[in-house]
Amino acid sequence: MTFLPQEGHATFATFQPTARAIHRAMPFAPPDLESLATSDHDAIIDVRSPSEYAEDHVPGAVNLPVLDDDERARVGTIYVQQSAFLARKIGAAIVARNAARHIEGPLAGHDGGWRPLVYCWRGGQRSNSFAVILGQIGWRVSVLEGGYRSYRVLVKTALYDAPFPAKVVLLDGYTGTAKTDLLHLARARGLQILDLEGLANHRGSVFGGMGPQPSQKAFESALAQRIRSLDPARPVLVEAESSKIGDRSVPPSLWAAMRRAPRLTIEAPRAARADYLARTYTMFASDPGRLHAILEGLTRLQGTARVAAWRGLAAKGLHAELAGELMEWHYDPRYAKQRARGEPDRLATLETDSLDEDALERLADRIVATIGGVA
Numbered sequence: 001m002t003f004l005p006q007e008g009h010a011t012f013a014t015f016q017p018t019a020r021a022i023h024r025a026m027p028f029a030p031p032d033l034e035s036l037a038t039s040d041h042d043a044i045i046d047v048r049s050p051s052e053y054a055e056d057h058v059p060g061a062v063n064l065p066v067l068d069d070d071e072r073a074r075v076g077t078i079y080v081q082q083s084a085f086l087a088r089k090i091g092a093a094i095v096a097r098n099a100a101r102h103i104e105g106p107l108a109g110h111d112g113g114w115r116p117l118v119y120c121w122r123g124g125q126r127s128n129s130f131a132v133i134l135g136q137i138g139w140r141v142s143v144l145e146g147g148y149r150s151y152r153v154l155v156k157t158a159l160y161d162a163p164f165p166a167k168v169v170l171l172d173g174y175t176g177t178a179k180t181d182l183l184h185l186a187r188a189r190g191l192q193i194l195d196l197e198g199l200a201n202h203r204g205s206v207f208g209g210m211g212p213q214p215s216q217k218a219f220e221s222a223l224a225q226r227i228r229s230l231d232p233a234r235p236v237l238v239e240a241e242s243s244k245i246g247d248r249s250v251p252p253s254l255w256a257a258m259r260r261a262p263r264l265t266i267e268a269p270r271a272a273r274a275d276y277l278a279r280t281y282t283m284f285a286s287d288p289g290r291l292h293a294i295l296e297g298l299t300r301l302q303g304t305a306r307v308a309a310w311r312g313l314a315a316k317g318l319h320a321e322l323a324g325e326l327m328e329w330h331y332d333p334r335y336a337k338q339r340a341r342g343e344p345d346r347l348a349t350l351e352t353d354s355l356d357e358d359a360l361e362r363l364a365d366r367i368v369a370t371i372g373g374v375a
Contacts, residue, residue: 025131029145033154033228041117047130048120056217058151059225064102066095066126099133112138119144155224159251165232168257172240173266175331176273178355179239185364192236199223202246219248262347268355274324276355
């Protein structure tokens, strides 16, 4: 007695999928980031471990790991200490279990026309194993040739080798001249911008930490994606920065464009800048412990007595006065030293007596009018 229907039985097709319903995974080798971003795949699936995905991934990719971090370490240990065959056998079983969980979970709602793109570290066993299973279901699956490593080559080509695609104008000025706010007000008025501090999650100063920074690779992925969307025929406004924003480095092609870019400089009295900093840097009031630690870190540069005086201002809640002191003795001398290294190409200098909301709106209008004449 057999529990399977005989070939030719009316229900045989329900047990044996036809060759037409099974799809072999196709390699996909985009020549550049634009081709990857505009491909006609319905989803991009990163099957690497969660820690690999967290460090960096193709923009828009979802993480469906076929081996989590612990499983990957376990299989790797078996490979090194026992045998490659045993590692592959145990790895295949784990991949199959995880694949089943993904198919029954996040992939359960997709119909037969769904077209995913799958990748792992180098386009090897992890992505191809998962792609085979998806293809057996009938989905038209592609595998990114070379995996994440080939994607990184595209990112590095765009950011390290190719010239920056648009004319850069730098928004410059002493600390506290509201450059980041002005950058976004300019964008609201139709200008192209690159917010490097937003991408790096850091304001670019000793007080500028806004939480954990992305990895250098993730910073570059986000930057490359933003650059890809720029119109090369229009100028792009970028805040004047050093070559590092916190612990993240500005890639070479952009840094070269920034170094030769004309500057639009904002000038405001120190008192106005101090008031602006006291409003913007909420840690002055909300996180005294963090403020204390940062001030202590300036002792080597500023001396014990001055830092003690600054801590006294903070303890009394005199945040604008503290900001003014920091600018006078720490920030402004460093800016002046940078300026003394060479006179930059100045597009214009915009002066303002105030940095309140109305003044910033007026400054943004002036920025747009000034940059509108840049070829």
